[in-house]
Amino acid sequence: MVPPTMTPRFAVRGWSAWAGGLDTPEAWRAWSKAPVLPPAAPPVPALAEVAAMLRRRVPPLGRVALAPVYACARAIAAQPGADADTGPVPAVFCSRHGDTARLVPMLNELAAGAPLSPTAFGLSVHNAIGAIRSIDLTDRTNLLALSAGRDTVETAVFESCSLLAEGAAEVLLAYYEAPLAEPYAPFVDEPEAMYSWCWRLAVPREGEPHYALAVGDPVRDQPAMATAEQAARPLLPHGLDVLRFMLAGDAGLIHRGENTMWEWKYQGQPCPST
Template identity: 30%
Template sequence: MAPSDNTQRSETGSQETRLCFTLGRWCLWQSAAAHQRDFWPNGEVLPCNGGSADVGFLPMMQRRRLSPLARAASAVAWHCWQKCGDMPAVFFSGHGESQYYFDMLHGMVEREETSPSRFSLCVHNAIAGLSSLHRASFLPYVSLAGGTEGIFGAFLEAAGQLLDAPKVLVVWYGQALPEAYRAYLATPEITWALAMVLTRAGGPSHQLRLVRRPGNSQAEGDEQSLVQAILDGRRSSLCPLGHSLWLWSLDDA
């Protein structure tokens, strides 16, 4: 069965996009300890580890350059790969290494020399590239940023990749924006990363269903509420994103 059921017209005549995946495995890390106990099935929350994700599985020469955000993303991706084997990946982050590039811009204003390693790690696909190196993988990965569909854009990409590959890893990560941007954009207060192993719909595990409807909402939904839902064990919700409304649910197999 295809990962995406299809695009069709609803009863009201508006165009809907429906996606359905089998959720094989998930792994979450966040810089604040999670006290909830009713997590979603088939996954784990990694220890907070004092606010810095544990990447002790990597040799020192590989882990030394990882930023707090890169440590978080690498840790959750690594745990899913360990459990489920190598697979293509979709990395998604709204703003990536925002603190690094803000510091770099600030340094340029001050006429300081730019750190070559910081510069190279600011590139949006750097974290995905490092993760690929960590597992010595030759499988493809993409790295997506922002966009009007938020994290749901990564699910669209995953649905496309599943037409070719039997399973895909989605890695979603973020951190608080630098102070200077906070007046313009909502930002999480913590650093966090979530990895999900997705296979095609109809597999022998829980089904993650997503429906996109055109929307015209002034209210910007909090897409990060999906992360909170995983911790709370909540199985369905909706997220208005300006020009679209996303409904999602996790159903038993």
Template identity: 35%
Template sequence: MNFRIEQWRAWAPALDSAADWYAWSQAPEAVADDGRQPDVGFLPAMQRRRLSRLARMMFHVAWPLAEGQDPLPLVFVSRHGETPRTLAVLEELGRGEPLSPTQFSLSVHNAIIGLWSILRSDTSEMSALAAEGDGLEQAMLEAATLIGDGAPAVLLVVAEENPPALYQPYIDDVPFSYAVALLLRPGTDWRLELARAEGPRSRWPHALELVRALCLEQHSLQHHWKHRQWNWSRNRA
């Protein structure tokens, strides 16, 4: 598939600006996840109250890319989703307490794109994916399909939140909370190909590896997950 990354934006604790991410890309390391939340001050206070930390991360990186654009199809991908809210629901069940309807409705995987659609008054086609370690590439396939069907642009967002302590022994692919948004358009700037091959697992989640490539102006990168090899290449012309 071919595409153009017109704009990108990323957030993690203590990493927000392009300069922050460029510095991190030169010497990447796990950042302390102190629970801080990104700024979503562009939303009214009553609307902000319903947003979880994961939703705030998604809105923080995606909203600026959508501003001034026509209605945008959206592909949101998160392997683990709203783990704090899901755990809270399970704990309520374990204590024999009645479930909070709000907590339950906002814990489902497509709740974030539902909130996005409502708050932006955007009824474009939107998808919420739960993929494994190559969720970025799976989302790219979805976005490429939308572009192939005639969408002039697609917003793609990858977001993961540091899991609650109870889950941490079982989740090893979230070094710290992060969100990455890409504004994609038709073009030939980038090419993504899939091959069947095994290889070493990337040190960082694929979305963060792509941020590094964009910051350092790399012309290629390769991601492996199980038997899938994803080859990214940038047109040098």
């Protein structure tokens, strides 16, 4: 594991993203220069890559989450030298809230004393979406699923860099989110949208453009945390703002997590076009 006192550094070797009206690299790059909040309930991807018998079980958020994962794999396979064997690629799937739209009906059934559908329950757990990909591709490589509140994206990056430190050639990082179901509306603390993105992370080569993620000091950063707390409501949810930061080639991004500040830094040229 990467100790929390360290600053992990990583390169993004490939990426893809999906939101309503945004499904190509060109569209996402244009969006990063003039970002707007994507729709909360867009038509979901067809996900034609997944086997039909499995695809029909994938819920809407699962289709949104998996679309850029498959698209990223296609883009990387098309790159020069892609046939070189990099070994198994572990995956980290993360979402702050997961699929609450599936959770609420099951909770209502439990409250009414009705039996739960095993299929509905199996597809509601936090690792279900990543598991669908593993089943579809017969992929037995390490799969992690996590959620860490306002620190979800950063925690997933730390987990991915831990896998790189343990010897993985690359790590697939998938982030996805959807608006909270209506009963949870009082807990909404950022703009909501349905979106997802996928990065392929690797240890930077000598001179390769890369990113660093630093953990702030709670005592030192307390004034900045207070300022962030008083700031105007942001335009984008944090997970989408991280993607914007990566695509726009900004030098840095500050995020207030649950108990600390996170500082993203970028060193190099704009990210690859995949």
